[in-house]
Structures are given as C-alpha cells and as structure tokens.
Amino acid sequence: xxxxxWEVFAPSMHAAVLSRHEFKADLHRALPRDELVVQYQPxxxxxxxxxxxxxxxxxxxxxxxxxxxPVDFIxxxxxxxLIGAIGLWVLERACAEARRWPGHGLRRDIPVAVNVxxxxxQSGAFIDEVQRVLARTGLSPWSLILEVxxxxxxxxxxxxxxxxxxxxxxxxxxxxxxxxxxxSSLSRLRDFPVDIIKIDRAFTTTLSSSRDxxxxxxxxxAFGHSLGLTVVAEGVEEMDDLRALDDxxxxxxxGYHLARPMDGDAMLxxxxxxxxxxxxxxxxxxxxxxxxxxxx
Numbered sequence: 001x002x003x004x005x006w007e008v009f010a011p012s013m014h015a016a017v018l019s020r021h022e023f024k025a026d027l028h029r030a031l032p033r034d035e036l037v038v039q040y041q042p043x044x045x046x047x048x049x050x051x052x053x054x055x056x057x058x059x060x061x062x063x064x065x066x067x068x069x070p071v072d073f074i075x076x077x078x079x080x081x082l083i084g085a086i087g088l089w090v091l092e093r094a095c096a097e098a099r100r101w102p103g104h105g106l107r108r109d110i111p112v113a114v115n116v117x118x119x120x121x122q123s124g125a126f127i128d129e130v131q132r133v134l135a136r137t138g139l140s141p142w143s144l145i146l147e148v149x150x151x152x153x154x155x156x157x158x159x160x161x162x163x164x165x166x167x168x169x170x171x172x173x174x175x176x177x178x179x180x181x182x183x184s185s186l187s188r189l190r191d192f193p194v195d196i197i198k199i200d201r202a203f204t205t206t207l208s209s210s211r212d213x214x215x216x217x218x219x220x221x222a223f224g225h226s227l228g229l230t231v232v233a234e235g236v237e238e239m240d241d242l243r244a245l246d247d248x249x250x251x252x253x254x255g256y257h258l259a260r261p262m263d264g265d266a267m268l269x270x271x272x273x274x275x276x277x278x279x280x281x282x283x284x285x286x287x288x289x290x291x292x293x294x295x296x
Contacts, residue, residue, distance in 0.1 A: 027076055035061050038093045039261035043254045046245045055113040056094035057261050078119050087120045088129055095137040097264045113145040118152050121160040141171030149177050165193040180220055197224045201235025207244035221248055
C-alpha cells in the first residue's frame, strides 16, 4: 500500500494464508482420491406432490474438515483451473444416476439439474463434452437441466449466451438459479435463453409474510409464469412457504421441508417407495409425496 505507513499484522493472517494454500493442494488431490460426492435434492410439483426433477449437489468429504460445501471450494476450483475437470465429473455422475431412475417404477424420465460454472461455459469444448457425456450415459437431452447463476445473465460472459442457446437447440433445458438476487432486468430475462427460473429463498419466504403483502414476490413469480417459464420456489423450509404457493398452479418447489439432499441409493429408495402409489395415469403422475414436513 505504499511506503511510510504502518499496518497491523496478526498471526491469524499468516495462518489463514497457509490454510488456503493447503486447501488448494488438497483440492488437487480430491478427485483422484475419490473424496468428491454428489447428492440429489428432489424437486416437487405443488400441490400434487409429484417428483418432477432433482438437483445434483456437489460435496467434498475432506479427510480433516469433514463435509465441505461448494461455496467453500468451488471458487478455489475456478481459481486453480480445476473447475473444468470437476464440473465434467459431476455432470457424468449425475447423468449416469438419472439414467437409472426410469427403471424404478417410472414411465417417464425425471430430469436431473446440474450446476454449471461460467468458467465451463467459456470453454469452446463444453458443448462437445456435454454431448459426449449424454452419449456415454444414454441419457436423453430432455432429461438434463443445466443451471447457471443469474449473474451470468447480467455480466454477459463472452460466448456464454450463444452456447446456452446451442444447448437448448439440442433439447437440454437451461435454468437460471437464485433469480432475484442479482437484480437483472426483466427485459434481459425475456431475451436470455432460459426455460426455468429458480426464485431465491428470500422471495419464497416473503410470499407468506405480511411484509408489503408479498407483493414484489408475487409479481416475480407471476412474471415468470407469464413468460411461459417453469418457476421453482427455492428454500421451502416451512409449511407456510408451501401454502403460499397455492396461488400458482403447477408450481415447482424445492427445500428442506420437502426433502433433504440424499445420495443416489436413497433417491432410488424414494422413487421405489412412492412409485407404489402410481395409478392408471402414471405417465402424468410420476411420484407422489405428501406435502408435509420431511425435515427429520
């Protein structure tokens, strides 16, 4: 910061730098050591309770720090250039897992949603990589949803919009995650190649509150539906959050109140158990789940 000045140093600063370097080194070894795991959080239709999708969520089982959330290591993966290899690994695992679901009492595919980093979209090889994964796993493009952050729509990352449109033309659907947090303009959303918007929890909870009557939240949900987009309410953690969605027929919802993230075997168990409730219209009603607390 320049000469002739004082700066306060604390030993914790040095420890933090060392810890960050160790974390980076550990991340380089995480994939070959099989420390990364993928969990799946079901997404439900309201009010039917049908399972309509599942989001693949990456976790890192660190040998010393336990289960590490993506927010704590994905930025490092992007910084070190590991995001391409890790993202491709997650995509392949999720597609292979989703390919197993139709065989468990289901008559139609349940799409899996996979998060994609802007760094991945900047790669000219990304579309070819996605096509190769679909070919290897045998998953249909319709059964894959790629999730991107709202900031991608605002910042217009070079080449990203065009690549997303190419992916849509292959039959893959695009979801805009955490919608509402980045303050993107509604006109931009109209032009962005997207099929699904996932409304941030902050707006989901306001639907059921008396604060401003939930007017802004209702407007955001209604706007998404008016554009013909599928709208997912994220962070449904209370029964009141769920009841507030009654104003929007065939609304999708995701959150701890409905189901926590689970491993692939648990996801299959859920589908097996619920498929017993299928009736003659099983093609429309995939899986039934009573809309009551699943937090335990």
